[in-house]
Amino acid sequence: MNAWYVLRGGRVLPLDDEARRSVGAGGVSLAAYQKLVHQRYGDKLPARRTTRRVWAAASS
Numbered sequence: 379m380n381a382w383y384v385l386r387g388g389r390v391l392p393l394d395d396e397a398r399r400s401v402g403a404g405g406v407s408l409a410a411y412q413k414l415v416h417q418r419y420g421d422k423l424p425a426r427r428t429t430r431r432v433w434a435a436a437s438s
Contacts, residue, residue: 383411 381397383390383405391405392398401411
């Protein structure tokens with residue numbers, strides 16, 4: 379989501395064309411946006427267990 383948004387009244391609203399293509403002209407609720415981000419990028423984020431192991435290894 380390489381776009382510009384504003385959070386207003388619990389809705390994520392688009393500020394540019396790329397954002398409008400992503401969430402529509404009327405935007406989406408914050409919960410819907412969080413779900414959208416998770417669907418698109420959730421598999422690219424480190425798993426919590428993996429993150430804990432990395433931090434534990436780095437701090438020992």
